[in-house]
Amino acid sequence: MLTQTAKDELIRQQYRIVGEHSAVKTCGWTKNMIKGKGGCYKLKFYGIMSNQCMQMTTSISCANRCVFCWRGYKAPVSKEWKWGVDDPELIFDGSIEAHHKLLAGFGGQPEAKHMFEMSKTVKHVALSLTGEPITYPRMNELLLRFNKEGISTFLVTNSQYPDQIRDLNRVTQLYLSVDAPTKDLLKKIDVPLFPDYWERLNKSLEYCAQKKDRTCIRLTIVKGLNDANIEEYAKLIMKGNPDFIEIKSYMHVGPSRERLTIDHMPWHEEIVEFSKELMKYLSDYEIVTEHVPSRVVMCAKKTFKKNDKWFTWIDFDKWHELVNSNKDYDKYDFLKQTPQVGLSGRITKEEVSKIAERKRERLAKQKKIFVDEKTNEMDL
8 A cells, every 4th residue: 555655754753554554653642641741632522541542544545635634645545445455453463562662662751650551551542543444344343353352442534435434333433524514615625536525425424323323523623714604514513413523623733734824723712712603503512621732622412411411421341341242222321421511712821832832933944045056155
């Protein structure tokens, strides 16, 4: 699947290639939690332990070239699976091994000892690293292996493969990306390979609405590009009928900086306001909470609210008991109360400092060096 140049570039970026088409990379939030600096939004929203989470993909290839994607463009693009198919056991074992090797350096840090020891037991997998993981032809077999090992599965798809969504075995939570509210804008934002990309998105939403598992629609908001037509977003969300909605800011990181500027990144306050406006069109949902460092707001169906308390967290022990049994069960059988809810709507001082630093970096890069071909003198 990958050329040697592409492999070298990914390895340089701290990816580890597993087999012929899978990859692992340590999430920054996994590192942060090991170092005692807090967990990701999935901890606050759903109760995962970030230090025990592995970030990976079963397919580096993708059918989109989203303008906001922080991944590089070295990986292949393809509408269909054109490569050999690695055995699920190879992917499982190779990914776990690569994940642990990437974290090995934390073992020598005394302040991280407890969280590092916990990280040796992977309890969650985020199938969302890069590419389109749902296209892996033996995904259902791999999901069974994760279930057997007591590892929860959070699977993200770009909503271009409706048949795979329809045929997917049970997962802990399925994410569908909805990157724009209209057909023309989706083409501009996602740069899809499929000519029937809009029909595929809508069919994916229809199948999403039929899933028994927890589902979530994620909006990635790019300021000035896809932050309007809120009522049209609401129509797509109602078609997908998800349990949760995550409204997240585009983050000005990685190769996306070659296509977008820092001004395309909404402030957290703007994400909060967008979310409040969206709720006006979705009477079955309410805002639950936020994760300010990630600039993301989570909304949920009101069916997850009991006696004025939210239950969006997952009882993972109960989930694994159910998924590995022959019992029939639904998404409300393994709920836990959400400890922290509500909004601050404010950006943190730490986030302001990071923004200022990125602006300084951007201005430094904008200084052009003009070289006179005759004198080789440089004018800064």
